[in-house]
Each structure stands twice: as C-alpha cells, then as structure tokens.
Amino acid sequence: MDEFLSRAVELAVDNVKEGGQPFGAVLVKDERIIAEGVNELHKTYDVSGHAELLAIRRAQEELRTNDLSGYTMYASGEPCPMCLTAMYFAGIDKVYYCQSVEDAIKVGLGKSSMIYEEIKKERADRSITMTRVPLEREQENPMQLWKTVNK
Ligand SMILES: [Zn+2]
Numbered sequence: 208m209d210e211f212l213s214r215a216v217e218l219a220v221d222n223v224k225e226g227g228q229p230f231g232a233v234l235v236k237d238e239r240i241i242a243e244g245v246n247e248l249h250k251t252y253d254v255s256g257h258a259e260l261l262a263i264r265r266a267q268e269e270l271r272t273n274d275l276s277g278y279t280m281y282a283s284g285e286p287c288p289m290c291l292t293a294m295y296f297a298g299i300d301k302v303y304y305c306q307s308v309e310d311a312i313k314v315g316l317g318k319s320s321m322i323y324e325e326i327k328k329e330r331a332d333r334s335i336t337m338t339r340v341p342l343e344r345e346q347e348n349p350m351q352l353w354k355t356v357n358k
Pocket of ligand 1: 257258259260286287289290291
C-alpha cells in the first residue's frame with residue numbers, strides 16, 4: 208500500500224484506540240505530507256470535525272490560501288459528502304481511500320451513505336425542509352452588491 212494511505216489508516220486505527228471514529232486523512236503535495244487529520248467528534252462539539260476537513264483546514268490556515276489545487280487527499284475511509292464538498296471548494300482533484308461508505312454501513316456508520324442518497328433527491332423530497340423566501344424589495348441585495356464590488 209502507498210505510504211500516505213498507510214499513514215491515513217494508521218491515524219484511523221490510533222483514533223479508534225483513543226475512543227474516536229475510524230477515520231484518518233493525509234493531505235499531500237509533491238510527495239510531501241502537508242497536513243493530517245483524524246475524526247475528532249469524540250473530543251469536540253463540532254460535526255465538521257472530520258479527518259479530511261481538519262486536514263484541509265490546517266493546510267489552508269498554514270498556507271493562507273483557499274486554493275489547494277494540485278493536492279491529493281489520502282483517506283482511510285471514503286470521504287463523506289461534507290468532506291467531498293470541501294475538496295471541491297478547495298480544488299483538490301484526487302482522492303485515494305481504503306474503506307468505502309458501504310464498508311462503513313457494515314459497522315454501523317451509515318450516515319455518509321444516507322446523505323449521499325439525500326443529496327441526489329429533489330429539494331422537496333429531502334428530509335431537511337428547505338423553504339425559499341425571496342428578498343424584500345427594500346433590502347439590499349447581497350449578491351448584486353458582490354457583483355458590483357467584484358467587477
Ligand atoms: Zn467527512
């Protein structure tokens with residue numbers, strides 16, 4: 208196995224031994240580890256405390272950039288939709304992982320799989336109720352303002 212993927216799995220195993228969930232991630236550029244993360248939900252009250260997201264956050268803080276294009280994520284488990292989304296926003300274009308969301312279901316960690324199914328649905332069919340309320344006429348339009356400012 209690739210050394211970076213092996214490191215991600217090692218992080219995941221250590222995290223389980225410390226009472227956490229079985230997820231570790233390593234963010235790599237030019238064959239060098241830039242940041243690492245493990246699932247920290249057992250330590251922090253933060254649902255975004257996933258291994259990949261924390262690795263991304265650490266790299267971005269360290270490098271003072273939102274652009275991680277050219278970086279590769281190595282994750283012990285297939286990224287959840289939240290982490291995958293963060294990778295899209297950051298421009299990460301390659302992910303290697305060991306265990307799939309189907310493997311996760313088998314041990315009782317089925318939320319990622321459920322969310323992947325949810326986001327395929329039409330808005331009205333999702334379990335989270337989403338209601339669009341248009342801007343009031345007298346309100347300043349934030350998007351129009353942004354467009355004006357960023358011409
Ligand atoms: Zn995640």
